[in-house]
Amino acid sequence: MAACSSSSHYYNFLFFYLLLAFSVSTATAASCSAADRAALLEFRSALSDPYIGVFSSWTGSDCCSQWYGVSCEPSTGRVADLILRGESEDPLITRAGRSGLMTGQISPAICRLNSLSSLIIADWKQISGPIPPCITTLTSLRILDLVGNRLSGPLPADIGKFSQLTVLNVADNQISGSIPKSLTQITGLMHLSLGNNLLTGSIPSDFGNLKMLSRALLGRNQLSGVIPASISYMNRLADLDLSNNKISGSIPASFGSMPVLSSLYLDSNLLTGGIPAEVLGSKGLGILNLSRNGLEGSIPDAFTSRSYFTAMDLSYNKLTGDVPKTLLTAAFVGHLDLSHNHLCGRIPTGSPFDHLEAASFSNNDCLCGWPLQSCK
Numbered sequence: 544m545a546a547c548s549s550s551s552h553y554y555n556f557l558f559f560y561l562l563l564a565f566s567v568s569t570a571t572a573a574s575c576s577a578a579d580r581a582a583l584l585e586f587r588s589a590l591s592d593p594y595i596g597v598f599s600s601w602t603g604s605d606c607c608s609q610w611y612g613v614s615c616e617p618s619t620g621r622v623a624d625l626i627l628r629g630e631s632e633d634p635l636i637t638r639a640g641r642s643g644l645m646t647g648q649i650s651p652a653i654c655r656l657n658s659l660s661s662l663i664i665a666d667w668k669q670i671s672g673p674i675p676p677c678i679t680t681l682t683s684l685r686i687l688d689l690v691g692n693r694l695s696g697p698l699p700a701d702i703g704k705f706s707q708l709t710v711l712n713v714a715d716n717q718i719s720g721s722i723p724k725s726l727t728q729i730t731g732l733m734h735l736s737l738g739n740n741l742l743t744g745s746i747p748s749d750f751g752n753l754k755m756l757s758r759a760l761l762g763r764n765q766l767s768g769v770i771p772a773s774i775s776y777m778n779r780l781a782d783l784d785l786s787n788n789k790i791s792g793s794i795p796a797s798f799g800s801m802p803v804l805s806s807l808y809l810d811s812n813l814l815t816g817g818i819p820a821e822v823l824g825s826k827g828l829g830i831l832n833l834s835r836n837g838l839e840g841s842i843p844d845a846f847t848s849r850s851y852f853t854a855m856d857l858s859y860n861k862l863t864g865d866v867p868k869t870l871l872t873a874a875f876v877g878h879l880d881l882s883h884n885h886l887c888g889r890i891p892t893g894s895p896f897d898h899l900e901a902a903s904f905s906n907n908d909c910l911c912g913w914p915l916q917s918c919k
């Protein structure tokens with residue numbers, strides 16, 4: 544009996560010892576690479592966060608388990624994700640009772656975190672200075688999201704080195720220069736957001752090489768040149784926003800055969816020529832904004848029972864002719880704006896015209912009938 548009890552003690556002890564050894568070894572594996580920790584501290588020292596205190600947890604040696612926004616590859620202790628959002632539902636932000644604000648710059652020390660897969664430094668409003676050019680050495684990066692800061696200077700010319708990148712978002716900054724030619728080498732890119740910056744020059748003509756892209760948001764820049772025809776071969780592109788630029792030339796008719804295109808924003812540009820019938824008749828298109836261009840000719844009478852537009856804005860162009868009667872066959876037209884053109888003639892009666900207001904038709908040459916004054 545005594546022997547039995549002592550041997551069970553022995554096994555208990557052994558089990559405890561193994562458990563201890565195991566937990567020590569996993570803790571060792573998860574602890575932060577000293578070089579990555581030093582790089583993080585250098586990154587932190589270039590920033591100041593007076594309101595939220597995101598860096599108050601950045602003390603001690605184990606950056607992998609305790610540091611806010613940092614997570615590591617468990618087997619190596621290398622930093623894999625750095626995620627700092629100034630606007631989120633995170634308790635740290637909600638407790639502060641305000642959205643985040645940081646000043647300072649993104650230190651090039653970030654480039655030493657060369658196992659990074661996600662780098663998100665979003666919505667801090669006042670982070671300024673350039674995107675460190677060395678950032679393209681982070682070739683494991685899948686997500687780069689720097690939206691909503693005050694970053695300036697160009698995008699790195701060798702941005703095409705990001706061979707794993709799926710999300711690139713630098714919208715709402717002050718990025719200048721042109722879209723690097725090498726961008727179109729990032730063939731796995733799914734989401735591209737460059738909107739609301741100071742980008743100039745033209746959209747690379749081989750933009751259509753980005754075959755995986757589903758959202759291309761380039762609006763509110765100073766882009767010029769024409770719409771690359773290659774875009775119409777992007778079979779996964781659902782949202783295209785080129786609005787509020789200086790893009791000239793005409794709208795490619797081939798946009799009408801893009802299989803999943805559902806929103807097309809080309810408003811506030813310098814586009815000329817006619818509206819292609821193929822685009823208006825495209826069955827998947829739900830939002831079309833062509834407002835404030837120099838589009839001419841008549842509105843193609845190309846709507847069908849598969850037309851389903853939550854919004855279609857053709858206002859502020861030079862369109863002539865009458866209001867197309869096939870609009871009566873459309874499955875749905877929510878918001879329609881044909882104002883500020885040179886349209887003339889009788890507005891058809893029936894849906895969708897019965898729910899539209901006069902503002903949809905105002906400032907044309909000689910439109911008449913409901914909801915405008917009756918025809919003479």
Ligand SMILES: *[C@@H]1O[C@H](CO)[C@@H](O)[C@H](O)[C@H]1NC(C)=O
Pocket residue numbers: 786787810811832833834835854855856878
């Ligand atoms: C279309 O674009 C114009 C000009 O950029 C804008 O004022 C208008 O609100 C947009 N229309 C819709 C329906 O979004």
